[in-house]
Each structure stands twice: as structure tokens, then as C-alpha cells.
Amino acid sequence: MRHETEKQRWERNFADLLQELRVAQTGVQILFAFLLTLPFTAQFEQTTEVQRGIYVVALLAAAFATGAIISPVAFHRALFRRGRKPELVRFAHRMASAGLGCMLVAMVASVLLITDFLLPRLLALALTAVTAVWFVVLWGVLPLARRSWGENDPDEHLSAKEVSDRVSAGAGH
Secondary structure, three states, X not given: OOOOOHHHHHHHHHHHHHHHHHHHHHHHHHHHXXXXXXXXXXXXXXXXXXXXXXXXXXXXXXXXXXXXXXXXXXXXXXXXXXOOHHHHHHHHHHHHHHHHHHHHHHXXXXXXXXXXXXXOHHHHHXXXXXXXXXXXXXXXXXXXXXXXXXXXXXXXXXXXXXXHHHHHHHHOO
16 A cells, blocks of 8 residues: 555546546547537538537537536646645546536437437437436446445555455455
8 A cells, every 4th residue: 555645645636637537538529529510511401400409409518518628727727836736636526527417418419419310209319318327327326336335445546466466356255
């Protein structure tokens, strides 16, 4: 088990958050780029008023997600070398959560838009509901449920060998 100072823990937490944001940022930027180009396609003229409304929801949610996920960079620039890493980490955590929430809305609205364009509405709604549940379970339910799994100290950081030893010990049961 490694012991770290409070400053080191805040630095590690911030580095971890930035890595998470990099992953989320790529996904939301690809979706946002797709949504930005969609109205300029010939098939977009065939969309209904309802589908265009869904499109606007998806587009705005993707824009909000992009803003929230990128905002910790601007915040970091403003607080750089001012000794306010705890504040920065708390802000980045809130923005990452808000960004994921907006990304969820953008993803689900995009699925609804495309499935409603291609399939009968009832089937589109059913597939979109399944998609929404899938995202909520993967992005919300499982991570929150994981908080209570096991008895590890949240500040305990295991080496790769310690993780391997624990996995091997668990496999022997």
C-alpha cells in the first residue's frame, strides 16, 4: 500500500479525471460532428417536424456535453499554479458528471432520431428505451453499486502484483 500526501492525492485525482475526460471528449466530439453535418444531407429534408425537434435536442445536448467536458481545461488555466487543486478537482468532477448526463441525452436522442427515421415509431421508441436503460445501467447504476462492493479502503492503491495476488486468491475459493 502506498501512502501519499494530500497534495499528491489531489494531483493524482486530477490526473485520473483528465484521463476520464479525454475518453468522454472523444465520443462526444464524434457525435457532435456527426450531428453538425446531418442537416446538410439530402435525406434530412425527409425528416418530420418531430424528428427535427429530436435532432435539436440531440444537438444541444451534445453541445452542452462538449462544453462541460472541456470546461475543466479552462478552469485549470485560470487556477494554474495558484494552489487550488482541490477546488479544481471538485469542479472537474461536477463538470464530468454534467457532461456525461448531457452525453446520455445526446446519445439517446440520436438513437431515437435515427431509429424513428428508419423504423416504425413504436419500434423506434422501444429500441430507444432499451438504449437509454443500457446507458443508465452502465454509466449510473453499476458505478454507484460498485461503491459498496468489497471492503477496500478508497484511498488504498494496490500495485499490479497486489491486484494479481488478490485475483489469484479469489480464484482459489
